[in-house]
Amino acid sequence: MDPKNAARKRIAVIPGDGIGKEVIPQAVKAIQATGAAVELTDFDWGADRYLRDQTTVPPDGFATLARDFNAILVGAFGDPRVKTNIHAKEILLGMRFKMDLYANVRPVRLLDAALCPLKGVEPKDVDFVVLRENTEGAYTDAGGVFKQGTADEIATQEDINTRKGVERIIRYAFEYCRMHTKLDGSPRGKVLMSDKSNAMTHAGGLWQRVFKEVSAEYPAITAQHMYVDALCMQMVRDPRQFDVIVTNNMFGDIITDLAAGLQGGLGMAVSGNIHPGKTSMFEPVHGSAPPIAGKNEANPFGAILTAAMMLRHLEFTQEADRIEAAVLEAVRQKKTTRDIGGSVGTREAGEWIVGRLSS
Numbered sequence: 001m002d003p004k005n006a007a008r009k010r011i012a013v014i015p016g017d018g019i020g021k022e023v024i025p026q027a028v029k030a031i032q033a034t035g036a037a038v039e040l041t042d043f044d045w046g047a048d049r050y051l052r053d054q055t056t057v058p059p060d061g062f063a064t065l066a067r068d069f070n071a072i073l074v075g076a077f078g079d080p081r082v083k084t085n086i087h088a089k090e091i092l093l094g095m096r097f098k099m100d101l102y103a104n105v106r107p108v109r110l111l112d113a114a115l116c117p118l119k120g121v122e123p124k125d126v127d128f129v130v131l132r133e134n135t136e137g138a139y140t141d142a143g144g145v146f147k148q149g150t151a152d153e154i155a156t157q158e159d160i161n162t163r164k165g166v167e168r169i170i171r172y173a174f175e176y177c178r179m180h181t182k183l184d185g186s187p188r189g190k191v192l193m194s195d196k197s198n199a200m201t202h203a204g205g206l207w208q209r210v211f212k213e214v215s216a217e218y219p220a221i222t223a224q225h226m227y228v229d230a231l232c233m234q235m236v237r238d239p240r241q242f243d244v245i246v247t248n249n250m251f252g253d254i255i256t257d258l259a260a261g262l263q264g265g266l267g268m269a270v271s272g273n274i275h276p277g278k279t280s281m282f283e284p285v286h287g288s289a290p291p292i293a294g295k296n297e298a299n300p301f302g303a304i305l306t307a308a309m310m311l312r313h314l315e316f317t318q319e320a321d322r323i324e325a326a327v328l329e330a331v332r333q334k335k336t337t338r339d340i341g342g343s344v345g346t347r348e349a350g351e352w353i354v355g356r357l358s359s
C-alpha cells in the first residue's frame, strides 16, 4: 500500500541544529496532545550528523521524504562548527529546490496587541500573508568569482527568473486569495505583487508582464503593485492595507523578517514550503539562533504554530484550531519566553501548551 494513504498521516520530523532541537520537541508534544491521527518519524539530519560522518542528506533522502511522508516538520539549520554551512544549504535549500516546493507561505498574524511594537495596532490590523517564490531568484547560487583574492576580483550572483517559476507563484497567490478568508471570516480580495522593476528591469519586466496576464484571469480580485522599498515603509506605517503579497525569493526573505517584527519577533513567525499535491515542508521562520541555543530560552511558539499550520494543511482543522487557541491563551496569560515578555523557559512554555491541550 502507498504509505501516504495509511490511516495515520505520516510526518517526517527534522529538528536540525541549535534551537531547532529545542523548539521542535515542543511542537511534537503539542501535535501528540491533540490526538491527531499521525505517525511521526525522526530524522537526524543536521550539523551533528555531518560532523560525525560527513553526511548532509543521505542517498535517496529527498526521494524517501517525497515517497513515504505526507508532510515534513523542520526546525532550523546552522551551526558555528560548520563554517561553510554546507549542510544547511544542502538540506534546506535542497529540500526547497529538489522537491520543487515553490511556494513559501508565510502568514503574518498578530495574536495580541501587546506583541506589536507599533502604537495602536490591534490583531485585526495585522492579518496578511507573504507568498515568496522559493526555487529560483537570487538564491540558486548561480554565478561565480574570477581572480579571487586579487585587486581585480569579480563576483557575480545571478538572479534567475523563469517564465514558469514566476507564473506559478503568481497564480498560487491568486488561488490563495480566492480560497482563504481572513481571521475574522471575511473574504480576502487583494493580491499585491512587489518587485524592484524600476531598477532591475529585465527580471522585473517579466514579473510585471506575468502579473498583468494572470491577474486578468481573476477579475474579482484587486491586483496591486508596490516597489519593495516602499512596501517596507508601508508595512511599518500601515500594515492594515495588506492582504496577499507575492514576491521573489530574496525580497520575500527580507520582508518576512520585517513582518515577523509586527507579530512579536522571529520566535512567533511560521512558514510552509508548498507544492500543491506534493509532500510539503513546514518550518518556523527563525534560524538556529546559536547565541541562545541550549539555554532553554528559545520561544517555541513559532514552531508550535508551524505544527498547527501543517496540521491544517493535512486537514486536521480542529486540532490546528486547538493549538492556535492554546498559544493565544498562553500569550494572554504571559506563559511565554522572555522575547515576548514572559519569564518561562522553552520547555515550560511547551508544557503549558500541552497541559492546555490535554485539559
Ligand code: ATP
Pocket: 019, 077, 078, 266, 267, 268, 285, 286, 287, 288, 289, 290, 291, 292, 297, 298, 299, 300, 302, 339
Ligand atoms: P537564518 O539566516 O538561519 O534564518 P538568522 O541569522 O536570521 O538565521 P536567527 O537564528 O533566526 O537568525 O536568530 C537571530 C536572533 O533572533 C537570535 O540570535 C535570537 O536572539 C532571536 N531569535 C530567533 N529565533 C528566536 C526564538 N525562537 N526565540 C527567541 N529568540 C529568537
